[in-house]
Amino acid sequence: DAKTTQPPSMDCAEGRAANLPCNHSTISGNEYVYWYRQIHSQGPQYIIHGLKNNETNEMASLIITEDRKSSTLILPHATLRDTAVYYCIVRVESWDTGRRALTFGSGTRLQVQP
Amino acid sequence: DSGVTQTPKHLITATGQRVTLRCSPRSGDLSVYWYQQSLDQGLQFLIHYYNGEERAKGNILERFSAQQFPDLHSELNLSSLELGDSALYFCASSVDFGTESPLHFGNGTRLTVT
Numbered sequence: 001d002a003k004t005t006q007p008p009s010m011d012c013a014e015g016r017a018a019n020l021p022c023n024h025s026t027i028s029g030n031e032y033v034y035w036y037r038q039i040h041s042q043g044p045q046y047i048i049h050g051l052k053n054n055e056t057n058e059m060a061s062l063i064i065t066e067d068r069k070s071s072t073l074i075l076p077h078a079t080l081r082d083t084a085v086y087y088c089i090v091r092v093e094s095w096d097t098g099r100r101a102l103t104f105g106s107g108t109r110l111q112v113q114p
Numbered sequence: 115d116s117g118v119t120q121t122p123k124h125l126i127t128a129t130g131q132r133v134t135l136r137c138s139p140r141s142g143d144l145s146v147y148w149y150q151q152s153l154d155q156g157l158q159f160l161i162h163y164y165n166g167e168e169r170a171k172g173n174i175l176e177r178f179s180a181q182q183f184p185d186l187h188s189e190l191n192l193s194s195l196e197l198g199d200s201a202l203y204f205c206a207s208s209v210d211f212g213t214e215s216p217l218h219f220g221n222g223t224r225l226t227v228t
Contacts, residue, residue: 032214043116043204043219044157051214093214097162098169100210101147102217104157 004088009109012082018075020108022088025069031092033064034102035073037084044087044104047073051093078112085109117141118207118220126226132193135223139186139207145169146188147208147217148180152201163188164210195227 005023012018024033034049048055048062050071055062061074075082087107092099117140127133139146148160150173159172163182174180177195182188192199202224206217 034216038157041202041222041224043118043206043221045116046216046218049214049216097145097164097210100145100208100215100217101159101162101170101172103159104149106156 004090004105006086006088006105006108008106009111011111011113012075012078014080014112014114015077018078018082018110018112020073020075020086020088020110021070022073023070024088024090027068027090028092030094031090033062033071034089034091035060035062036087036089036102036104037082038087038107039081039084047086078110080112080114083110083112116218116220118205118218120203120205120220120223122223123221124224124226126228127195128228129195129197131195131227132191133195133225135190135192135203135205135225137188137190137205137207137220139188139205140209140218143207143209143218144186145208145210145217146182146186147206148174148188148190149204149206149219150201151204151222152198155201157204160190192225197227200225200227 035047036044064071085107119138160174162170202222206219
């Protein structure tokens with residue numbers, strides 16, 4: 001699976017949009033981008049995933065560049081409860097169920113400031 | 115609430131002992147994944163079961179073993195425990211039908227070995 005690079009930490013003001021970048025310059029055509037977050041030792045929480053089109057759900061938006069070498073997770077109106085470590089993960093999509101485990105890096109620690 | 119249930123939430127035991135961690139996946143999910151998170155290692159994939167069969171192994175020690183039962187719940191057995199095994203142990207489940215199903219994590223079991 002392609003390696004990802006994320007900034008170790010970011011700050012965001014409460015109520016503003018939080019834009020978390022992720023670089024995955026070696027991504028290949030059959031690899032999806034997944035975003036998870038972990039709030040203070042709770043289990044990682046699935047946020048969103050995408051292949052090449054932009055995606056939006058009730059939690060966030062995922063913007064993937066046209067060349068797919070980077071992406072941005074957008075939390076439109078950050079709250080204090082969004083303070084967490086955010087992980088960007090690339091996973092090859094395969095019918096082989098033995099290749100489904102996610103590999104977590106060190107993520108970005110987002111601190112939402114009041 | 116992810117729908118993945120892990121028990122117990124906390125476990126304190128002594129070195130050399132053996133413990134069993136239990137995971138109930140979300141209804142309909144066929145896959146169970148186990149992860150370990152210690153302070154200095156981040157989230158490490160241990161093992162993956164799909165519909166009762168082992169499908170992939172990560173950094174799982176020989177002292178650790180797992181199984182998935184016909185009702186799809188899973189148990190992770192840790193034996194000859196050492197101080198370094200103190201960690202959060204997470205279970206995740208996934209429907210794994212198709213190629214892009216995300217993993218959904220439980221809130222973990224915190225193991226303390228004294």
